[in-house]
Amino acid sequence: MNELLPVAVIGTSLLAAIVIFLLPDAQQRVRSTLNIGAALVKIALVAWMTIGIYQQELFETRFTILPGIDFVLRADSLSMLFAGLSSLLWLFTTLYAIGYLEGSPHRSRFFGFFSLCVASTMGISLAGNLFTFLIFFEMLTLSTYPLVVHRGTEASLRAGRTYLRYTLTGGAVLLLGVALLYGYAGPAVGEFAETGTLREVAGLDTSVLIAIFAVLILGVGVKAAFVPFHGWLPVAMVAPAPVSALLHAVAVVKAGAFGIIRIVYNVYGIEFSAQLGVLLPLAVLAAVTIIWGSLQALRQVELKKRLAFSTVSQVSYIALGVALFGPIGSIGGLVHLLHQGIMKVTLFFAAGNYAETLGIHRIDELDGVGKRMPGTSLAFTVGALGMIGLPPTAGFISKWYLGIGALEAGMAWALGVLVLSSALNAAYFLPILYRLWFKPVRGAWPDEKILAGRFETDPWLLLPTLATMVFTIAAGLLAAHAWSPLSWAILVSVREYLP
Amino acid sequence: MSLSFEAFNSDFWYACIGAVLFVVALYAFIVSQPLLKKLLAFNIMGSGVFLMMVGLAQYQHGPDSVPQALVLTGIVVAVAATALALVLLRKWVLSGGQA
């Protein structure tokens, strides 16, 4: 039974996608039930596997796809981290999207590609070797393009073209890296092993390995929005809110970060990477992105653009955590993968609510929104505080571990970077909070729509926002609990370091 | 270099003639602009190849039925090709094309 579970996880959303594609747009009820049903089934399967992993069970589907190369889906501790995040947030994003896209055209097409996108994310998380990872990595690009250009306006098409130019080139570079690695060190190296497989292969020239490492990180880095290649992320903001939420909090960006983790931990192995001396440049690149992203966010006027640049910097925290050679640092990085996902989804849901209900897109239009939409603003506040890293939110936990990890790894300047970026986060989030709560309402809202009598906005939009807010706080407060993201991250990094 | 005189009998001579025809017709095929002339060039090129086939096969051990049978098939195929090209050409001219 265990070999079928990974396939079942991906199969649920694939099947859902195919059925939804065939549904005409009018079938609102059938499509929603199908979507939510698929999300729930997926969460159940992922939970089942997580428990299994906890008891050291093996879930693996393997068949030869090419001579000497296998297509492997294997659930290990690290993949459960990402799979858990994706399945959980996909449920909330689906609920949100159902509410958000009420009455707009092409809903079947949207939800079809939506589930395809999550199927590829699941595939990325469950990939057992670099080849399978590459397959799902490229599938993600293809399934997210139609979401970016969903609105069909000139701006979204231009955004789509930029998005493609970056991600397809990134894909080609990643293919280059993987082909070089397989060609140079043999296909066995591609298998993701707890502490990396590259160390055992004898007679490999380190300079070549470093070059291949650079190419691999470059290929994955485009999606992880490292500085020179982050151009596509703010431009893709033109997509509908659930898409930006999905792209930034869950799917594309995290896939990039997850790729970096896989390459450093499971292909090269953390000790071997440190030995090769590749961790320092990675850390520097991450640090530069963190600072650059925060600075850019400061300059933005549009709310979603500011959130986009904040994501650019936040994702590099994960890369920084990975690059800090030490268990504490990697715990910080891993747990931030989850925390940043939950917090950023909350922020985007809130931004989407503002846009959908009051037609607010720019930050200076946010005066006095707190009174008009208290629930959403509260969620936004919690998310923003989490981003800054104030207790008791989840953000604080990850920044705390990252800080200690930086000291332990002897990279004091990394701690400096963390402190500076937190300050910058505060610099671009606090003014928004001030406008929300303390500024009087300026005039009529740009485009006010009364969506639902009692609630401030459509319940489909409000509930997911509040739910993710609760999760942000829970992840912070209940961090020590056995099933919290932190303890899972500790479990993962323990297996990474002590074979 | 044992180029004995009998080896240079008429079969090999005709093979060389075939080769010359092949080359001349190839040049004409590329150069000539009217489509009909290209077709004639194709036919002559075909005949050149047929001469080469029979000539080369027979210059050492005399008449050999197999290449002759092949060339017979070749001639029939060449006629079919010419007829087809002419059908297309006429249809093209009748519907206003420039031959």
Added chain:
Amino acid sequence: MIPLLLIIPLVFALFSVLLPRAPIKLIALPGLVLQLIASLALSVQIYRHGASDYQLGGWETPLGITLHANGFTVTLLTLTAFIAIVCAVYALVYLQRYRHEQRYFWPLFWFLLASLNGIWLSGDLFNLYVGLELLTFSAVGMVALTGSKPSLRAAIRYLYAALLGSLGFLAGVGLLYGQYGTLAIQDIAEISNAAAPTQVAIALMTIGLLLKTAIFPLHFWLPPAHGGALAPVSALLSALVVKASFYILALLWLDLAPEAVAPAAAQLLGALGAGAIVWGSWCAFRQSDLKMLVAYSTVAQLGYLMFLFPLSIGTSAVAAELAWQGTVLHLLAHAFAKAAMFLSVGTLVLALGHQSIKDLAGVSHRVPLALFAFGLSAVSLMGLPPSGGFNAKWLLLQSALLSGQWWWFVIILIGGLMTAAYVFRVFRVSFVEEARHQFAPTHWLLDVCALTLAAAAILLGFVSQWPLQLMQLVPGGSG
């Protein structure tokens, strides 16, 4: 069992000429099902007992003609039968509005199949020549079927180019017969040497076959012919007909006279292939007509096949085997994907009433399945996973790496990006929102055909082991 594959198409071709319009359509599908069963049965037999020969008329090779069926032949036979069935179902529905063409489409279709099967199975040089001629004539006939001015012009250019190519091939056959005294490929292969006549013969035959496979400098005739023809016709032409002459080229270079071909010549062929990819993609990118874009994409994709030669001649056995596997997978994946793309484009053109890319607006909403089939086949053409195209690209990359020829490695990578450039031009426009013109309704069966082939291209990405094992290239197949 082997001759069955030659008899079935010929018999059905004759009946299609004899019978009036209605019964022809009736007998088409049963005949094709029969053909698919025959090719599958032969595949099983070959898979179990290894390659086998068949002496026509009971005469041994030097005098008679032998048919040779090995793993590669059988894969091609099954591919032909499968694509033929899907194109036939598409044609049955698509040609309903072309009453006249319908009458003469089916005989040519069956003769095309007969010649293709003849070429895959043949082991005799002159027999290959006659097979190529029959193939060219039926293809030219299908291109000129509509009788419109552009298709006639395209048919004439195609016929002239193909005839020139066949004569080059025949001249080579003449020289080989002059030197070895036999026409059987197996016999020549045993005693072939690198003497002048063999080398010149191979050169002449190569130029002839390059002209018939429309490889880069000699590709001028393909776009108008494949772009202008009816949808099922262009699908058959691009997927199968151009591959026949490539198959013969591979047969000559790798089986007939391996010592007569110098690695430098192989590098030249590779350079032509690279030129095809770059030039074909560039032209495809600049096309404003949808079918011409797909036709130029064929010119580009054929370039990948040419990499077989530089990667397998003068390189290590492992690199050669990887190159061979990559080429075979690319041949299969391109056949499925290109046929699917032409069929889906045919449906789009039917629905839109015109072929210009600029105003494809609103297609994604009104003809979604056709666009989805186009998308799936585009994934395989771009060589993005999970598709047959990706596996083929992967194998070629590995072979290029192993044999140290990094320049092919770069071209293959860039080729994928260039394909993406012109394919997403179509997607970009089809998502544009305001649909200005109305859409003609199209039959659902058209989309099903396109989707089946597109799905086959994607599925090939997962089951690439089957064709490779069938060809006994990969341990696991018997014999």
Added chain:
Amino acid sequence: MWFDVILGIGLIVAAVGVFRSDELFRSVVFFVTFGILLALTWLRLQAPDLALAEAAIGAGLTGVLLLDTLGVLKRPAAVKFNLAKHALATIVALGAAAGLAWSFWTLLQLPAPTYNLVETLAANIDDSGVSHGITAVLLNFRSYDTLLEVAVLLVAIVIGLSLRQSLRQSLRHDDAQSDGDETVTGATTSPEQQAPALLKSLVHLLVPLLLITAIFVLWAGSTRPGGAFQAGALIAAAGVLARLGNIDIASRVNLLLRTGLTIGVFIFLLVAVSPMLTGYAFLAYPPGWAGVLIILIELMLTISIGLILLSLFIHAPREKRNGGSS
């Protein structure tokens, strides 16, 4: 020896004549002379069958088709000199010439080919059912080539018929006939009007003569040079002559014509497949039956080839003159 040299030079002169003359009619005339010279050459190469075929099919029938097409073609446009094309042509031609010369030169030095099909053929000729080498090769040893070759002819005429029809189709005035069995006739001058007396008498004299020679050539094929293709060409020539003499034959594209066109391949396939039921290989003749079956196949092939070549002439697309038959 000198005759060969002169003949060779003559061939080349005729070929150059075809290309040099800018007036299409003169090229065709040069081409027909080239055909006749080529027939002589085949005689010098001890290939009488080829001489017969070249004369009947190569020079004769192709000449007729070309002349008939000249009527349809308009004045060709002025030919502008294109340097690039000339340069390309010279390079390609020189390359081919060099290659061929080099291979011919080496062939002279090489030892005799390892396989000598002349002996193998002589050894197997007696159980091939016929005594004439070429017919044995064509209809027994390599009969698959012949089968495909007639299929090629059949495809040519099928395309001819398809293109002929669509012109009428686009003129949209006889839709009624198009769906059922096409009975639309070839558009040539209506019979019995303008045939000049001399042509009529020539036709009445020559056509029977041609038919008798055709039958003789067919029958001789098994023992002496001759056979299906040459006989078929003679029948086609007789048909063309009759057409020019305004005798209306084979002008209606109906089931009869189509059966005539396909009968050759049909019987060939039938004879090739039926022994398979009793365990023989495809295209193998049961022992002892080869001679009779080959004659049967040759007869049917002659009918088919004759009709195909004739139809290629009659049903070629042409304008519709003075009402014609529609």
